[in-house]
Amino acid sequence: MKLKFALFGVLTATVALPALAQTKPVEPPGGRYAKEAEQIFRDSFRADNPKYWMTRIEQDETMRTCGIYRDNPPRKIGQQLEKLNRATIRYPVDGKLIGDWKEGEKLAAVGTGGHIGFIQPDPPGRVRGGNCYACHELAKKELAYGTIGPSLSHYGKLRGNSEEIIKYTYDKVYNSNAFTACTNMPRFGLHNWLTPEQITHIVAFLVDPESPVNKD
C-alpha cells in the first residue's frame, strides 16, 4: 500500500514537472478510444448523403489539433496553428478592406443558411450571414445578443479606424485562428462562408464612425 502510494507520488511528479513549464496536460478527448471514436462518428451517416455534405465532417490540421487539446493548445502549438492560418488570408481584388456598414449590419443579424440534411435543410439559395449577434454585443439597440464572444460595442470608437485596425479586423473575421488558435469564432473567409466583399461590409459595421456599433 505504502509502496503504491510512493510510486504514485513519483509518477505524479514526473507528469507534473514538464506540466509546470507548459499548459497543464489534459487527456485528449476519447483517451485511448479516440481512433475508434473517429470511426464510429464517420460510420454514423447514411450512405446516400451527397459527397458535398460529407466533406463537412473532414477536419483540417487546425480542427484536429484543437480537438486534441480541447481548444486549449500549448502556446508553441498554438503559434504554429496561428502561422498556418495567417497564410490563408485573401483580400478583395480592389484591395479595399472597408465596405458599407449598412450591408454589414444586415449580415451581422442573419443566422440562417448552410443547414443540410434530410430532415430540415435550408432551402437552396438561403441567405447566409455572419450571425455576429449570436455571440457578440454590437449595436446598442439590438438587445438579443449572445455572450460566447466579447462585447464589440463601440468597437471603432475605442480602437479608431486606422489602416492597421481595419486590416486586423478584416483578418480576424476572415480567419480568427490567425490570432487565437482554437478560438470559438468561425473562420468565415477560410470556409467561404462569407466572401471577401461581405467581410469588408462587416469591417465597416465595426469601425465606421457612422455605424450604430459606434453610436450611443
Next chain:
Amino acid sequence: MTQGLIRTLVGVAVAATFVGSAVAQDSKVADELAKYREALADGNPADLLEVKGEGLWAEKRGPKNASLEQCDLGLGPGKLDGAYAQLPRYFKDTGRVMDVESRLVHCMMTLQGFTKEQATKNWFSKPGTESDIEALVTFIGAKSNGMKINVPATHPEEARMAKVGEYIFYRRSGPQDFSCAICHGQDGKRIRLQDLGNLTTQEGAGVAMKTWPSYRVSQGAVWTMQRRLIDCMRQARWPEPYYLADSIVALQTYLQKTATGTVMETPGIKR
C-alpha cells in the same frame, strides 16, 4: 437573505427588460411567448402523449400480436420505474450499449415482430403524422420522473461509449468550425438570448438531460434525445447522423454519465 432577495429582484427586473425589448423588436418572439403561456396554462402537451404511450405499451400489436410489457429496459422485463434514468447501458443479449430508443426499437422487433424499418419509419412526428416512438419514450421517461440519473458507465463497454461521446463532443469540423464544446463548454454563456448549459459539468449536463423528452413549443412537438442531438448536428451544419447511430448513443452516454445524480423532471417543456 435580504441581499439575496434584492439580487433576485434585480435579476428579474433585468430579465424583464430584456424580454420586453426583444418582444417589441420581434413579433415572432412575442408569438412564441404567447404559445408558451398558453401551453403552460393548459399543462404540458406532452402529458397527452404520455397517456398515449401508456396505451401503446400495453396494446397487442405487430405480426406477433404482442404488447411491450415484457420489454427489458435494463432493470428486468416490464420494469419501467427508473429505467429511463439508467440508460444508456450495456445489454448482454445484444452485446451493445443502447439508449432508450435503441432498446425500445429492439423490443418492437423481438417482441412484436416489426421490422426495423416498420418500427422506425415515424421515429419523429411531422404535422399530420404522429410518432409511436415519441409517445412511448414520453411514457417511459415519465416513469423516471423524480429519480436520479444513474449512468456510472462502469461496464467496460459503457465506459468506452462515454469516452467515444467525449471525443465527439470536442471534435471540430464543418464550415463554422463547430464542436459541441464551442457552445456548451463554458459556464454562463448565451447564444442570442438563449442560455447555454455547460455540458461538461454535472450541473450543466443535469439541466440539459433531466427534462427530456421535452415538448418544444417552437416545434409544436415532443422531442426525444435522439431527435435533439441529431438536430444539434444540423445546427452545427454537419450532415445528419442516422437514427439510433452509435455516435448519438455515445454522446448520450457521455452526457448522462456527467449528469449522473441529477433528479429527472420529465416530460419537460422548452422553447
